[in-house]
Amino acid sequence: xxxGEVATASGVSAKMVRYYETIGLIPQARRTEAGYRVYSPAxxxxxxxIRRARDFGMPMERVRQLVALWRDEHRASRDVKALALRHVTxxxxxxxxxxxxxxxxxxxxxxxxxxxxxxxxxLRDMADPSTAA
Amino acid sequence: xxxGEVATASGVSAKMVRYYETIGLIPQARRTEAGYRVYSPAxxxxxxxIRRARDFGMPMERVRQLVALWRDEHRASRDVKALALRHVTxxxxxxxxxxxxxxxxxxxxxxxxxxxxxxxxxLRDMADPSTAA
DNA sequence: CTTGACCTTCCCATTATGGGAACCCCATAT
DNA sequence: ATATGGGGTTCCCATAATGGGAAGGTCAAG
Numbered sequence: 043x044x045x046g047e048v049a050t051a052s053g054v055s056a057k058m059v060r061y062y063e064t065i066g067l068i069p070q071a072r073r074t075e076a077g078y079r080v081y082s083p084a085x086x087x088x089x090x091x092i093r094r095a096r097d098f099g100m101p102m103e104r105v106r107q108l109v110a111l112w113r114d115e116h117r118a119s120r121d122v123k124a125l126a127l128r129h130v131t132x133x134x135x136x137x138x139x140x141x142x143x144x145x146x147x148x149x150x151x152x153x154x155x156x157x158x159x160x161x162x163x164x165l166r167d168m169a170d171p172s173t174a175a
Numbered sequence: 176x177x178x179g180e181v182a183t184a185s186g187v188s189a190k191m192v193r194y195y196e197t198i199g200l201i202p203q204a205r206r207t208e209a210g211y212r213v214y215s216p217a218x219x220x221x222x223x224x225i226r227r228a229r230d231f232g233m234p235m236e237r238v239r240q241l242v243a244l245w246r247d248e249h250r251a252s253r254d255v256k257a258l259a260l261r262h263v264t265x266x267x268x269x270x271x272x273x274x275x276x277x278x279x280x281x282x283x284x285x286x287x288x289x290x291x292x293x294x295x296x297x298l299r300d301m302a303d304p305s306t307a308a
Numbered sequence: 309c310t311t312g313a314c315c316t317t318c319c320c321a322t323t324a325t326g327g328g329a330a331c332c333c334c335a336t337a338t
Numbered sequence: 339a340t341a342t343g344g345g346g347t348t349c350c351c352a353t354a355a356t357g358g359g360a361a362g363g364t365c366a367a368g
Contacts, residue, residue, distance in 0.1 A: 044345080044346070045345090045346070045347095046344095046345065046346080055325080055326080056346090057325070057326065057327090058324080058325070058326095060347090060348095061324075061325080074333095076332080076333055076334085076346080076347090077332085077333090077346080077347060077348095078333080078334095078345090078346055078347080079346085079347090087302060087303075090302075091301055091302050094301040094302075094304070095301060096324095097276075098276050098279070098280050099273065099276045101323085102323075102324075108298075108301075111298065112298050112301075112302065114293075115293060116293060117293050117295070118290065118291040118292065118293065119287050119288055119289055119290055119291075119292055119293060119294060119295035119297075120289045120290055120291060122287065122295045122297050122298055123284050123287040123288075123289035123295070123297065124289070126280055126283065126284045126287070126297050127281075127284050129280060130277050130280050130281050130284065133273050133276055133277040133280075134277055136273055137270055137273050137274060137277065140232065140266050140269055140270050140273070141270060143230075143231050143232045143266055144263050144266040144267055144270065146231070147231050147259050147262060147263050147266075148260075148263050150259065151256050151259045151260050151263065154252050154255065154256040154259070155252055155256075156252055156253045156256035156257070157251065157252060157253055158251045158252075158253060159251065159252055160247075160248060160249060160250050160251070160252060161252060162250070162252035162255045162256070164252075164255050164256065164259050165241075165244065165245050165255055168224055168227045168228060168241075168245075169220060169223075169224050169227075169245065170220075171227070177314080177315075178314090178315075178316095179313095179314065179315080188356080188357080189314095189315090190356070190357065190358090191355080191356070191357095193316095193317095194355075194356080207364095209315080209316090209363075209364055209365080210315080210316060210317095210363085210364090211314090211315055211316080211364080211365090212315085212316090229355095234354080234355095235354075235355075
């Protein structure tokens with residue numbers, strides 16, 4: 043397969059495939075005489091795997107660790123699980139933060155009449171939180 | 176006040192104050208003879224306001240709109256409320272996405288023994304989701 | 309008048325992704 | 339054989355918001 047085919051098959055854009063190669067996330071592809079990159083089905087699976095990891099919201103560094111475990115026949119599933127759970131924890135922390143933001147802003151909005159007059163508790167609170175409603 | 180003072184007082188770093196000026200989020204500061212930026216208490220309040228908006232997770236473009244409303248004495252609170260609720264909606268959408276990621280990964284982790292053997296449902300599923308447990 | 313803290317501008321780096329230019333290659337239709 | 343379209347290649351640029359750091363000017367206190 044060449045890069046366009048592996049991109050379509052894996053769901054990773056050709057641009058990103060080249061990028062992953064430059065940052066060393068995937069090994070350098072073999073080349074044809076003309077310089078075209080050549081991929082095996084195994085490469086395609088690896089890219090698909092990476093795509094899945096990204097879909098889980100993992101930062102590249104974590105993806106890198108996970109790919110290393112994936113390729114290591116002698117890994118301990120404990121290590122994979124620990125990595126996964128660490129990510130779940132981070133996701134839940136982020137969710138907590140966003141929820142706090144949304145709730146706080148929702149509460150302010152609930153206090154706002156939302157009419158044609160300028161008086162607005164949202165702006166008032168944001169300008170000076172000490173005057174909380 | 177000079178930039179260091181307004182930075183400390185507003186919670187926005189001096190670097191960011193200069194940056195906000197270059198992108199036109201805040202007006203260009205007056206300068207002393209020597210070229211030092213000079214800020215009024217009103218400027219400080221504006222920066223604090225911006226800081227609060229950022230704390231709510233708003234992207235700069237939304238902050239820009241909000242600052243415009245804040246400065247407009249003739250705004251309609253309806254417009255402020257609409258903007259706030261739009262942001263709440265986006266936050267909740269993001270939360271839904273992150274929750275789906277966390278739940279899916281948690282479910283995979285629950286299936287993983289987490290021992291010293293290499294067999295791991297997390298990796299198996301990520302490599303090929305069609306073999307779902 | 310020195311010294312240290314603060315200011316100025318300018319450049320660089322980050323993360324992951326896409327856009328686009330300039331140029332080369334391959335297969336197919338004429 | 340050749341024109342042509344659809345790839346491929348590299349390289350550079352841009353993003354959003356933020357920090358780091360260098361080189362050099364300024365201010366205030368001792």
